[in-house]
Amino acid sequence: MKPDVETDTPVIIQDELIQRMMGSAQMAQRMLLKFVDASAVDCDELESIVRLGHTAEIASLAHRHKGTAQTMSAPRVVSIASAIEARAASDPTSELLELVSQLRETHREIREFVDSTDLNAHSPEPSFHD
Amino acid sequence: MTRTNRTNILVVDDDPIAAETLCHALSQFGYATAVAHNGLEAIEHVRTGNYRIVISDVDMPKMGGIELCSEIRNMSTCGYTYLILLTASSDTESVVNGLAAGADDYIAKPFHPTELQMRIRAGERLLAVESRDLMIFSLAKLADSRDNETGSHLERIREYCRILCTELATWTEFKNQVDGLYIQSIYETSPLHDIGKVGIPDRILLKPGRLTDTEFEIMTEHAKIGADTLRAVASAYPEAGFLRMAYEIAMTHHERWDGTGYPNRLAGEEIPLCGRIVAVADVYDALTSHRVYKPKFTHEKAVQIISEGSGSHFDPALVRAFLQLEQKFLEVNQRFEDSPETENAEFLPMMGPIAPALPLVHP
Numbered sequence: 001m002k003p004d005v006e007t008d009t010p011v012i013i014q015d016e017l018i019q020r021m022m023g024s025a026q027m028a029q030r031m032l033l034k035f036v037d038a039s040a041v042d043c044d045e046l047e048s049i050v051r052l053g054h055t056a057e058i059a060s061l062a063h064r065h066k067g068t069a070q071t072m073s074a075p076r077v078v079s080i081a082s083a084i085e086a087r088a089a090s091d092p093t094s095e096l097l098e099l100v101s102q103l104r105e106t107h108r109e110i111r112e113f114v115d116s117t118d119l120n121a122h123s124p125e126p127s128f129h130d
Numbered sequence: 131m132t133r134t135n136r137t138n139i140l141v142v143d144d145d146p147i148a149a150e151t152l153c154h155a156l157s158q159f160g161y162a163t164a165v166a167h168n169g170l171e172a173i174e175h176v177r178t179g180n181y182r183i184v185i186s187d188v189d190m191p192k193m194g195g196i197e198l199c200s201e202i203r204n205m206s207t208c209g210y211t212y213l214i215l216l217t218a219s220s221d222t223e224s225v226v227n228g229l230a231a232g233a234d235d236y237i238a239k240p241f242h243p244t245e246l247q248m249r250i251r252a253g254e255r256l257l258a259v260e261s262r263d264l265m266i267f268s269l270a271k272l273a274d275s276r277d278n279e280t281g282s283h284l285e286r287i288r289e290y291c292r293i294l295c296t297e298l299a300t301w302t303e304f305k306n307q308v309d310g311l312y313i314q315s316i317y318e319t320s321p322l323h324d325i326g327k328v329g330i331p332d333r334i335l336l337k338p339g340r341l342t343d344t345e346f347e348i349m350t351e352h353a354k355i356g357a358d359t360l361r362a363v364a365s366a367y368p369e370a371g372f373l374r375m376a377y378e379i380a381m382t383h384h385e386r387w388d389g390t391g392y393p394n395r396l397a398g399e400e401i402p403l404c405g406r407i408v409a410v411a412d413v414y415d416a417l418t419s420h421r422v423y424k425p426k427f428t429h430e431k432a433v434q435i436i437s438e439g440s441g442s443h444f445d446p447a448l449v450r451a452f453l454q455l456e457q458k459f460l461e462v463n464q465r466f467e468d469s470p471e472t473e474n475a476e477f478l479p480m481m482g483p484i485a486p487a488l489p490l491v492h493p
Contacts, residue, residue, distance in 0.1 A: 019242075020151060020241070020242075020243060021151065021154065021155075022155050022158040022243060024154075031150065031151060034146075034147055038146075038147065063189060064144070064145055064189070067145055067148060067187075067218075067240075068145050068147050068148055070240040071145075071147060071151050071239070071240045072147065073240070
């Protein structure tokens with residue numbers, strides 16, 4: 001019961017994220033913190049509706065979470081959220097709860113990443129047209 | 131990198147992180163942004179008229195992006211709204227549904243900043259073309275306002291032209307000439323047909339009574355004045371191909387099929403097709419409009435007069451087309467009907483000696 005994600009996949013693809021933030025490491029850092037904070041609420045809500053068996057709501061919330069994770073260049077979160085979305089109607093509650101648990105764990109890693117990483121040190125040169 | 135753009139962009143997304151990230155990128159490109167969290171909120175923003183470009187997510191509560199596209203396309207706004215959908219790259223169904231609902235483009239999520247910028251520039255180019263069309267129409271309105279302050283003459287003329295051309299595009303003898311571009315060009319440029327009236331003195335243009343022969347000769351100069359102006363502009367800007375049609379319309383819309391019109395007494399197919407088309411549209415509108423010296427004719431009477439002008443005043447093929455489409459002309463006439471208080475705003479001279487067959491149609 002694992003989503004399709006490589007074990008060596010980074011929790012955050014820094015260069016891609018900073019480029020999306022128009023070269024601003026500060027902005028990337030701020031948005032990552034927002035993402036982690038919001039994810040706690042999302043995970044609680046996901047767990048709640050999984051237990052209630054509201055499959056449409058599970059798929060919808062997982063879909064939105066996946067979109068946010070794509071914006072934040074968080075491929076492992078994308079993979080888990082995608083699995084929850086796809087399996088919302090078919091998998092038993094226990095397996096969905098296991099996926100939610102993996103989601104929480106991945107967000108914990110992202111929090112550690114944010115706390116321990118100086119994104120400024122990895123800022124790529126922005127390459128945009130004027 | 132940063133520059134100041136005048137375009138305001140509305141971002142529609144229920145995900146605050148995605149919305150803020152997108153707004154940040156747009157602000158770095160110099161755009162001003164606002165955020166709506168669903169389609170219903172977006173509609174309220176679009177109604178203000180401040181947002182010409184909308185970038186919307188697809189899946190949102192209350193009203194999603196595809197329904198938003200439909201709603202905006204059904205709204206009466208003063209200008210075109212360029213719609214870009216944000217979709218997952220694999221979501222072909224959403225892309226197809228979105229384009230069918232009126233979206234202009236889509237950006238795959240998560241967006242790439244340079245792609246985002248290029249997509250928006252494409253939208254700005256389209257909006258600039260619309261601005262050009264508005265400018266043309268504004269100039270035509272300005273010229274028309276000298277003798278027709280608040281009427282909808284120009285709105286009707288271009289609609290009549292479009293209706294005729296849409297029909298002609300299906301006819302064997304015209305379909306090689308009349309295509310989508312031709313129809314769009316005549317819609318845009320036909321309002322310029324009388325722009326030369328700016329060169330006619332007020333004492334003649336606004337004279338309520340009959341014109342003398344000399345005055346009428348001066349009045350007929352408006353076709354040449356307008357055409358010369360448009361030809362000069364067309365020469366200076368040869369890439370603006372639509373000006374060629376504008377020139378031909380201004381110069382030839384008072385020519386007659388039998389060669390008794392003005393200014394060059396062209397006959398038959400010597401008269402460019404666009405001039406022959408505008409002739410029918412212009413005369414129908416003159417007949418069905420109020421003048422200080424006559425009430426407006428009924429639609430039926432106008433149809434009869436144009437029918438009788440087949441082969442003399444008008445190209446017989448165009449009269450055939452007109453007779454097939456006369457109900458559509460009536461619908462446009464009613465849709466853009468001048469209000470009673472504007473009907474006396476016109477002070478138009480009586481008909482001169484060149485086209486006696488239609489005595490109530492002036493130059």
